[in-house]
Structure formats: C-alpha cells, structure tokens
Amino acid sequence: MPVADEITINSAVQRCVNAWREALTRKNCKDPVDPGVWERDYAGKAYRKALPWLSTPDNVDAFIACVAQGLAIGAIDPSHATKLLYAAQVAITSRRARLQADKEARAEKADRAKKEASTPSPSPLGTKGADGAMAAPQVPAPQAPQVTRDRMDALLKEYYAGQIPTEPAPEPFSPTLKKAPAQAPPPPSPLRTDDREAAVGSTAGA
Numbered sequence: 001m002p003v004a005d006e007i008t009i010n011s012a013v014q015r016c017v018n019a020w021r022e023a024l025t026r027k028n029c030k031d032p033v034d035p036g037v038w039e040r041d042y043a044g045k046a047y048r049k050a051l052p053w054l055s056t057p058d059n060v061d062a063f064i065a066c067v068a069q070g071l072a073i074g075a076i077d078p079s080h081a082t083k084l085l086y087a088a089q090v091a092i093t094s095r096r097a098r099l100q101a102d103k104e105a106r107a108e109k110a111d112r113a114k115k116e117a118s119t120p121s122p123s124p125l126g127t128k129g130a131d132g133a134m135a136a137p138q139v140p141a142p143q144a145p146q147v148t149r150d151r152m153d154a155l156l157k158e159y160y161a162g163q164i165p166t167e168p169a170p171e172p173f174s175p176t177l178k179k180a181p182a183q184a185p186p187p188p189s190p191l192r193t194d195d196r197e198a199a200v201g202s203t204a205g206a
Helices: 009-026 037-049 057-073 078-118 129-134 147-160 193-205
Strands: none
Touching: 009 037, 009 057, 037 057, 037 078, 057 078
C-alpha cells in the first residue's frame, strides 16, 4: 500500500479495481462482468481491503471515490457501501471538529498574548506608584486650646450685662497696668529717755 500522503483519487481507485480483477482471476472466473456469488464475495473482500485509510482529507476523498466505483462495478454490496460511507462521514466530522478546536485555540492564544502585551505589569510599590508609597503620613495640626478664649468671651458677656462690678480687671486681663511697688513698713519709733528709764525701773522693782 502506498504511503498515506502519496495517495491520490485515481491511484486509489485503480488499486482497488486491480485487487478486484486479480481476485477473480485467482478464482478462475470466466465472466468478470457477471461473476458468480462466491467469486463476487471473494473479489469484493479484496476490493474492500484495498480501500485507502481515512487518515487525511485526501484519503477520505479517495475512499469515497473507491466506494462509488465499487458500487458501479458490483465489487461492493449496497449494504456494505452504506457502512463504508458512514465511516467516511464520521471521519469528516471528526476532522472538522479538530480543525475548529485548533482554530479556537490559536485565536485564544493570540488574544491572550495581545492582552499581556497591552497590559502593564503592576508596580511593586502599589497602584499609586512610588509617589504614593513615599508620601509622609498625614498628621493633623494641633489646635489651640479654647479654654482661655471661651472664658474671656464669657467674662466679656457678663461684664456688658452688668453682672460684674466695674472695678479694675484682674492682673491677667489688664496687662497694661503696672503694679505699684511695695512700700516698706515704717521703722519703729525710738523710745524716749524717760520712758526707757521708767521701763528699766519697773523691771528692777519687779
């Protein structure tokens, strides 16, 4: 049998016909056009054995042509031809399914490669980049204490409402006033001579 990829339709049909004729010759068939039942069955098996394999699209075409030729010359019975043609149909469907699967796989691979080429790789520093990673943490600024200001506002309201007597404000609220210097107490007055003598005498008499 020739190599599968070297088979053509004409060569395949010719090989089957040659197998048919050789089988009839071995059976000493005197009328190859209308052989007997036993000769026809024997030569028909030889014809079917010479059919090409259903391995490639060319072989499938050659197989169908050989079956049709066998029906024409009486080498293949119609009941056998139905089964052979069904086998060829299965081979065609299987090959189409394989081609479609290969096509989809190539398209999917191309789409995946295109997406990988167009999608940038993520940065190890995060989605915001190095600027976002190097930014200092936000610390709220300290607020000024509100106790003194609120207290002063309350005092002013009380002052204008007449609830505080009109007297000089305490020292914290009157920073412009100067504190008067503290005066030293007056020195004790010296005792007179008479008083000192009297005091000494009273002490001695005691």
